[in-house]
Amino acid sequence: MTxxxxxxxxxxxxxxxxxxxxxxxxxxxxxxxxxxxxFKGDKALMYKANFHLRTAIRILKPFLxxxxxxxxxxxxxxxxxxxxxxxxxxxxxxxxSVVYSEDFRHSKFVAYRVKDAIADYFRDKYGKRPNVSVxxxxxxFHIHISHDDCSxxxxxxxxxxxxxxxxxxxMEAPLNEVLAAGMILMSGxxxxxxxxxxxxxxxxxxxxxxxxxxxxxxxxxxxxFAFEKWKxxxxxxxxxxxNDDSQEREFEFTIKGYDKDPKAILTAKRNAKAAGLxxxxxxEQRDFKDFEPVKERTVIITNPPYGERLVEDNLxxxxxxxxxxxxxxxxxxxxxxxxxxxxxxxxxGLKPSxxxxxxxxxxxxxxxxxxIFDGRYxxxxxxxxxxxxxxxxxxxxxxxxxxxxxxxxxxxRKAEKPSRKPEERKPFHKSEGKKPFHKSEGSKPFHKSEGSKPFHKSEGSKPFHKSEGKKPFxxxxxxxxRNNKK
Ligand SMILES: C[S@@+](CC[C@H](N)C(=O)[O-])C[C@H]1O[C@@H](n2cnc3c(N)ncnc32)[C@H](O)[C@@H]1O
Numbered sequence: 001m002t003x004x005x006x007x008x009x010x011x012x013x014x015x016x017x018x019x020x021x022x023x024x025x026x027x028x029x030x031x032x033x034x035x036x037x038x039f040k041g042d043k044a045l046m047y048k049a050n051f052h053l054r055t056a057i058r059i060l061k062p063f064l065x066x067x068x069x070x071x072x073x074x075x076x077x078x079x080x081x082x083x084x085x086x087x088x089x090x091x092x093x094x095x096x097s098v099v100y101s102e103d104f105r106h107s108k109f110v111a112y113r114v115k116d117a118i119a120d121y122f123r124d125k126y127g128k129r130p131n132v133s134v135x136x137x138x139x140x141f142h143i144h145i146s147h148d149d150c151s152x153x154x155x156x157x158x159x160x161x162x163x164x165x166x167x168x169x170x171m172e173a174p175l176n177e178v179l180a181a182g183m184i185l186m187s188g189x190x191x192x193x194x195x196x197x198x199x200x201x202x203x204x205x206x207x208x209x210x211x212x213x214x215x216x217x218x219x220x221x222x223x224x225f226a227f228e229k230w231k232x233x234x235x236x237x238x239x240x241x242x243n244d245d246s247q248e249r250e251f252e253f254t255i256k257g258y259d260k261d262p263k264a265i266l267t268a269k270r271n272a273k274a275a276g277l278x279x280x281x282x283x284e285q286r287d288f289k290d291f292e293p294v295k296e297r298t299v300i301i302t303n304p305p306y307g308e309r310l311v312e313d314n315l316x317x318x319x320x321x322x323x324x325x326x327x328x329x330x331x332x333x334x335x336x337x338x339x340x341x342x343x344x345x346x347x348x349g350l351k352p353s354x355x356x357x358x359x360x361x362x363x364x365x366x367x368x369x370x371x372i373f374d375g376r377y378x379x380x381x382x383x384x385x386x387x388x389x390x391x392x393x394x395x396x397x398x399x400x401x402x403x404x405x406x407x408x409x410x411x412x413r414k415a416e417k418p419s420r421k422p423e424e425r426k427p428f429h430k431s432e433g434k435k436p437f438h439k440s441e442g443s444k445p446f447h448k449s450e451g452s453k454p455f456h457k458s459e460g461s462k463p464f465h466k467s468e469g470k471k472p473f474x475x476x477x478x479x480x481x482r483n484n485k486k
Contacts, residue, residue, distance in 0.1 A: 003042050007039075008036060010182075018053065025053070052219065054218050063154060068145075076117075087139050095142075097114070110143055140155040157226055166275035167274070173201065180303075186356060187334075190212070195253070200258060202264060205257075206272070210272075215248050221275060258291070260287040265284065265285045291325045293331065294331075304339060338360065
């Protein structure tokens, strides 16, 4: 099959993990950019990318690159596109735009001009125009402009790929599924030891962990991908990819999800049931302060309240308790905690062995790794098991902007005299002590020549081993339901 260019979009900080996923999937020419990874592959790879990638939010297929420095130029060029290659008069469509250019101040206006061009193309030919649908278009086109470089793409995903299809309900402040999966893959956890999220809310982290442990595709539960409405959709090829469970594997350890809130546990169970994973994850209502010492090697990955969307009565006390429990109950294990306030991390009172900048929505957060040893941490670091650079997940220089913003926020916090503790400013207001994050900040165009670097397997984060020692299996009761299946 012919290979073509594709773009996988993701969240800032997850680019390397996504590149690794793409290489494992068989993509060629993988190059990392800002919040995106470009790659090459055939139609089968495009279907697989949508179905299998855990850290992509959408897959675009560029079909036209051109130069323009005004919305009118864009209109004129788009008028000449043979739109019937992609859609019929009876198809509804939408146009998305992302613009980083002084010449194009209003990205929405550019999108309107592309819509006009498509409508006028059909009107000239048939005296009628296709419908625009914002909510549920048959096709979504994407125009990306950086300076005067423009790219038109087809969106092959439709709804963002973080919408796996298993979420029945969410508690407040649920973690995005793509971010949850990214955190787990970054940790290197591959299902070879026990796993706990002691503050699991609606269960996103344990569910993503179970999908990873069993190597189940995150796209199994989606009812639809945009490419299924494309003119060149190859149903047999997609069915073959969808039904290939040969890479799935058995999981021999435990995944536990705890939360002090009984409603969270109910919600988490409902979501796990929708993913056919209720037998794989043990959910239980439990306060983290009652977390008992682990008997086997255990990895904790968790997303405690930050005091932003979820208000906690004693936020610093909570983090102090987390540190105390990790120190006494997780001996020999490791914990990965995503949070937002330095004060909270400080209260954990343990020395992190890695700090990875990540965005949770608009919040610049950090994912910190704590290794819990029996003995003093410094003794350990000086001992035989000295940490090597390769043991740590890489910290990309591309995240310097993020670091600068964190440092700026820390400076602003120090400048507040006397320093106010998080619990004294309940609830936190988004505008306090930090710059809001604007979509246009820190993002780069997705032109391959600019801002992207080729990805080599040896670079960056710890490898995630997919296929060691597993037998493929599929329990029939776990088979998800697909609308379009016989
Ligand atoms: C930010 S939410 C987690 C969201 C979750 N990752 C999701 O995707 O839905 C934090 C959770 O911590 C829980 N929590 C707070 N304090 C706790 C404690 N002491 N023990 C256990 N759970 C706690 C809250 O009930 C809440 O569900």
